[in-house]
Amino acid sequence: MRRIFKIYKPFTHAGVMLAAQYRVNFIFFILGDVLMCFINYFLWKAVFSSGGAQTFMGFSETDMVSYIFISFLTSTLAYSDGSYAVGEEIKDGSIAMRMIKPIRFDLAFLFQELGERTMSISIVFLPLMVGVEIFRFVVTGAVQFNIFRFLLYLLSLVLAYLINFYVNVCYGYSAFVLKNLWGSNLLKNIIIGFLSGATIPLAFLPPVLSAVLNFLPFASLTYTPVMIYIGMYGPVQILTSFGLQIVWLIFFIFLQQVIWNACVKRLSVQGG
Amino acid sequence: MRIFKKLHRAFKLHRIFIKQDLKRLMEYKIDFMTGAVGLLLAQGVNIFFISIIFSQIPALDGWTFEQILFIYGFALLPKAIDHLFTDNLWSVAYFIIRKGDFDKYLTRPVSTLFAVTVEKFQVDAFGELFVGILLLGISVPSVSLNVSVLNVFLFIISMLFATLIYTGIKLITASISFWTKKSGHITYMFYMVNEFSKYPTTIYNKVVGAIVTYIIPFAFTAFFPASYFVAGGNPWYNIGGTVIAGTVLMIAGILVWNKGVNAYESAGS
Numbered sequence: 219m220r221r222i223f224k225i226y227k228p229f230t231h232a233g234v235m236l237a238a239q240y241r242v243n244f245i246f247f248i249l250g251d252v253l254m255c256f257i258n259y260f261l262w263k264a265v266f267s268s269g270g271a272q273t274f275m276g277f278s279e280t281d282m283v284s285y286i287f288i289s290f291l292t293s294t295l296a297y298s299d300g301s302y303a304v305g306e307e308i309k310d311g312s313i314a315m316r317m318i319k320p321i322r323f324d325l326a327f328l329f330q331e332l333g334e335r336t337m338s339i340s341i342v343f344l345p346l347m348v349g350v351e352i353f354r355f356v357v358t359g360a361v362q363f364n365i366f367r368f369l370l371y372l373l374s375l376v377l378a379y380l381i382n383f384y385v386n387v388c389y390g391y392s393a394f395v396l397k398n399l400w401g402s403n404l405l406k407n408i409i410i411g412f413l414s415g416a417t418i419p420l421a422f423l424p425p426v427l428s429a430v431l432n433f434l435p436f437a438s439l440t441y442t443p444v445m446i447y448i449g450m451y452g453p454v455q456i457l458t459s460f461g462l463q464i465v466w467l468i469f470f471i472f473l474q475q476v477i478w479n480a481c482v483k484r485l486s487v488q489g490g
Numbered sequence: 491m492r493i494f495k496k497l498h499r500a501f502k503l504h505r506i507f508i509k510q511d512l513k514r515l516m517e518y519k520i521d522f523m524t525g526a527v528g529l530l531l532a533q534g535v536n537i538f539f540i541s542i543i544f545s546q547i548p549a550l551d552g553w554t555f556e557q558i559l560f561i562y563g564f565a566l567l568p569k570a571i572d573h574l575f576t577d578n579l580w581s582v583a584y585f586i587i588r589k590g591d592f593d594k595y596l597t598r599p600v601s602t603l604f605a606v607t608v609e610k611f612q613v614d615a616f617g618e619l620f621v622g623i624l625l626l627g628i629s630v631p632s633v634s635l636n637v638s639v640l641n642v643f644l645f646i647i648s649m650l651f652a653t654l655i656y657t658g659i660k661l662i663t664a665s666i667s668f669w670t671k672k673s674g675h676i677t678y679m680f681y682m683v684n685e686f687s688k689y690p691t692t693i694y695n696k697v698v699g700a701i702v703t704y705i706i707p708f709a710f711t712a713f714f715p716a717s718y719f720v721a722g723g724n725p726w727y728n729i730g731g732t733v734i735a736g737t738v739l740m741i742a743g744i745l746v747w748n749k750g751v752n753a754y755e756s757a758g759s
Contacts, residue, residue: 246675250682256698257685261543261550264693269547401518401525408532417535422542 225321226329233333244337251290258286275422280357284350284448285419291346292447293416293440294338296379300327301403304390317482324387324474331383367449370456374443377463382439384470385410391474394481415441435466500604508611515613522613529617533566537625551693556632557720558689563625564719565688565712568652570618576657577612583664584674590757602751603661603744633720641719648715648729651736655711656684658739661747668750680706687712707735 237244266279274282304327307313316323354362389406411417413436420428420441431437442459445451451459515522540562544555553561578586586592586606595605635641663680667673683701687708691699702709710732718728 243675246679250679253679253682254685257689260694260698261689264551265543265547268550268552271546274546401521401523401528404525405528405531408528408535412535418539418542 222325226325229326229329230333233330234336235333236330237334237337241337245341248294248338248342251294255286255290259283262286277419277421280354280362281448281450283353283357285444287346287350288447289416289440289444291342292375292378292443293411293414294342295335295375296382296439296443297338298331298379298383298386300331300383300386301390301406303327303331304387305393305403308390308393323478324384327387328383335379362449364449367446371443371447374446374460374463377460377467378439378443381435381463381467381470384467384474385435385439388470388474388477391477391481394484410436410439413437414439415444433462435470438463438466500600503600503604504608507608511609511611512613526614526617529614530621533618533621537562551690553690554633556629557717559625560629560633560720561690561712561716562688563622563629564716565684566618566622566625568649568656568711569684570615570622571649571653572656572660573612573615573618575611576607576660577615578606578610579657579660579664580674580677581610582606583667583677584672587667587754588671588757592754593756596751596754603747635719644715644725644729645719648732651733652711652715654736654740655707655732658736658741658743659706659708661743662739665743665746665750668754684708684711689713690717707731707739710735 262274262279262282265274266282272278277285304313307316316326351361351363389403392402413431413434415431415437416439420431420437422428423431432441438459442451442463446456446459537559540558541555543550544558548554550558582592592602595602598605600608659680660677663673663677665673666676683706686694686698686702691702691709691713694702699709703714714728715732717723718725
């Protein structure tokens, strides 16, 4: 383990440098995206004041507001653009340079992305988290923050990120076949956004659909960590969902290896 | 007469450029089709989301499901028209100026703004256009809509000037890159405010409502004109506001752009 960290540390460092270069851009983009959260916030406030009921399909107003912001936080932190990076390298052929080095392809990407992540963690994490907690305190009149649940959330978030990373790498390999990934990336992001509960809580969907989606890997990407954070899951449900997250993670690591082995054989670098 | 000659030439050039751009697109046909499906799906998910909300409540802040659909569909149309014709402004903001590629527009015998926008015909916009028209079609029979010559005229006017609000805001923020080399992130942040226009401005609090009405007036691209058609109101304010906002932003955009072109310094090397 120590050896792995030593080998791949330069990639993390490069990632940090890369992210630092785009710091200002990043802040503006995040501000643009946070606007979306506020639209949803006002929308749900209006829904609750128009409906007259205390809960909406099992969610109170505080739950819903927490859900909006924490799911944004979760999907931002667990975001991976592995598919784009892998796709680009396959398209321009620079992947060949990686193949001649004695390192694992997926780990090099992973450590680089972890470095890039430091930026979003340091800028997004605290303000959103503190904001949500202050909101929950003001509305309910009691401190809702629970350190134990928070730690469970962090664990689930890390698993979510790793699954997302490997899903994206697997997906990026499709550039071996498709060459251009703009359209399919867009389609993939929209489908995952919907199925992972980042757009709508899965509990709002028809029961059968929601049960199926809970079992599929998508729920592990956003929905599970968020539900743990806002306290909608009991102990049993938390344990099952952790189990599911781990199973899916192993599955995608394995799948990634299989696709990689198969694809390397048919790699054709365009131009030169 | 000269103005007609000029317009005729502009349209002719536009046709040639569109043809050229479609050829580029055909290179990656499947990729483009998947992207188009994705954009349609994104709108579908949003509509589904709204219908879930309305399965639990009869009206949102006094607005019925059909009225909300009308406003939502209305919001997509000017956005799509702007998207279709001026998408290259994003490229200006992101990389055309930074890479020094703006040089080529300066050598052309047409205005720089025309040369830039005519170069890209963003067919992605047809998805939004399609969904927008579909939503208007679905909602119109169930909202009390007064179809008259005047209202058709007002509809066209509000579409036209709502589009200019989009273009003006993109133009102003993209022009910043003439001085800073890159302003895509600024354009993005301002552009995202348009999402507020999909829902009635009455659901926001006073501060947010004032911002989207008077400062970054996206509320005039959809909610104000659309609510005049479905709920009545003062056309002088609801649609007059759109006309004023569109005119002011577009003129400001052209002024900033022209100043920017004078300040443009090509990239070294």
